[in-house]
Ligand SMILES: [Zn+2]
């Protein structure tokens with residue numbers, strides 16, 4: 001390692017580090033003062049056009065799609081773009097709002113069967129009966145009480 005390489009990034013002699021840092025922060029526009037810069041889709045300099053799926057809103061990165069929509073489109077055999085984009089679900093995993101368990105009074109999020117982990121287990125243990133009747137019976141005997149008791 002040469003002294004020259006180590007000198008990169010150091011300030012010239014006589015420059016006050018604190019004052020230099022303050023002036024630098026004052027000169028940088030707020031959007032560039034962030035630790036990680038995520039350009040908006042359509043940003044003239046840093047951005048790419050928005051994903052072709054209406055209401056997706058994320059920047060395109062592969063053939064006019066965002067990563068998630070590219071994978072979905074690719075997985076179904078790359079059908080005609082416009083029709084697929086119009087019918088596609090704009091929501092993607094990790095950006096989707098967590099949905100609640102369907103069991104009455106349960107405040108946990110869905111795990112599978114559109115039920116929380118515990119209610120899904122109970123429903124499957126009961127032999128996966130018709131869900132609406134099962135949920136109604138659930139309401140009469142709230143499983144959430146058992147859940148709360150088991151967590152204490
Ligand atoms: Zn997208």
Ligand SMILES: [Zn+2]
Pocket residue numbers: 101102103106107108115116117118119
């Ligand atoms: Zn539940």
